[in-house]
Amino acid sequence: MFNPKNKKIEKVRLNKFIASSGLCSRRKADELIEQGVVKVNGVVVQELGFSVSAKDKVTVNGQPLKKKTFVYIKYYKPAGYITTMSDEKGRKTIYDILPDEVKDLKPVGRLDKDSTGLLILTNDGDFINKMTHPSIKIPKVYRVCAQGKMNMNHLLQLAKGIEIEKGKIAYADAAILDYEDKNTVLQIILYQGMNRQIRKMLDSLGFPVVSLKRISHGTINIQGLKKGQFKYLKPREINDLLKQIKKLEKNASKEA
Numbered sequence: 001m002f003n004p005k006n007k008k009i010e011k012v013r014l015n016k017f018i019a020s021s022g023l024c025s026r027r028k029a030d031e032l033i034e035q036g037v038v039k040v041n042g043v044v045v046q047e048l049g050f051s052v053s054a055k056d057k058v059t060v061n062g063q064p065l066k067k068k069t070f071v072y073i074k075y076y077k078p079a080g081y082i083t084t085m086s087d088e089k090g091r092k093t094i095y096d097i098l099p100d101e102v103k104d105l106k107p108v109g110r111l112d113k114d115s116t117g118l119l120i121l122t123n124d125g126d127f128i129n130k131m132t133h134p135s136i137k138i139p140k141v142y143r144v145c146a147q148g149k150m151n152m153n154h155l156l157q158l159a160k161g162i163e164i165e166k167g168k169i170a171y172a173d174a175a176i177l178d179y180e181d182k183n184t185v186l187q188i189i190l191y192q193g194m195n196r197q198i199r200k201m202l203d204s205l206g207f208p209v210v211s212l213k214r215i216s217h218g219t220i221n222i223q224g225l226k227k228g229q230f231k232y233l234k235p236r237e238i239n240d241l242l243k244q245i246k247k248l249e250k251n252a253s254k255e256a
Contacts (some may be wrong), residue, residue, distance in 0.1 A: 011051040014038065017058060019126035021049040022068035026126055063077040063117045070124040072233040073102055077119050077227040083110035094119070097228060108132060108217070109140075114194055117142070117214030122232075130245050131218070135252045137191040138245065141216040143177075144198060149177060150184040154205055158188075164200035172201060183210055219244050 012020075018038070019030035029038075036044050039059045040052055052058060058065045077083065081094045085106070091113070095103055105121035108131045122128060131138060155176070161169040170192060178185040184207065188198055199209045215222050219240045225231060 009174055011053045013048075014040070014045060014050045014052055014058070015048065016126070017052050018060065018065065019129075020068075021065040022070070022125060023060060023065065024125050025129040027129065028125075028234050032060055068123065070122065070126065071102070071105060071125070072120065072122045072127070072238055073105060073230045074220055074222070074225065074233060075102075075119045075121055075230040076222055076227050077111050077116055078227040079116050082113045083107050083119065099230070100255065102230060109193055111214060112199070115212045115214070116222065116227065117212075118217055118225075120215075120217055120220055121230075130249075132193060133195065136245060136248045137252070138218045138248060139216075140190045140214060140218075142187045142188045142190070142198060143213045143215055144188050144202070145210040145212075146184045146186060146202050147210055148182065148184065148207045149179060150186070150205075150207055152176075154207070157205060158201060162201050162204050164194065164197065164204065168194065170194055170197050170201050172198065 002037045010026055014033060015026045015029035018024065019026045023029070024032070030048055032038050033046055033048055033050075037060055038045055040050070041057050041067065058219060075094070076096075077094055081092050081097065084093050085095055087093055094107070102121065105123050106125075106128060108120040108122065108128050111117060111119060116136070120131070130136060155174045158172040161171045164170045173189040175187045176184060178186055190197060194200075198212060202209055213222075220233065
């Protein structure tokens, strides 16, 4: 279909259109479509591959979808705060110290209470789903100080995999950067997202973590930030990250 100016009207899959409104992830959008609560121009659509354009009127549960402006920030999380919007145990969360202007954003993954470093936050649900999907394996880089003197054999064990919980094998690429007194300073790269993964892996080897800081997530790094500070990501930074995600998605599909 062409408009009067002979330009092709861009169409996208319905689940992507819903996700781009900020309502939910693509997977959740598929569920809504199958449930029959999504209408396009007043007609119920339950075909997952259905495509729409910006000219189509899409409603979910009778509510029209509005175009949402997506916001992405990088934030330097200090120690002592958990990465969640609220906590039933009454512990301090990052939302206790985040500025009001970004308190509606959700974190892409988590850092535990005692860990510091980079967190990406956004209101783009589809983006969060891609960044955290286990099949895509976006690299996360950490600088870790561990108690004791580690050697190459320990690094090989991390790469080979360690069972941190029954049936859960964790892997990590690691390099020794330095020795400080009786401690080992490491760079560790994760491609998984298990709870307290690095701490559990090093504990199992007998080298408890002294400090842990995430320095990058995908193509985004912590440079230019002090603890507690945030910066809005520039369009170029988002585009570079999306290009990396697309490349990793292709690799994942080839391996499947």
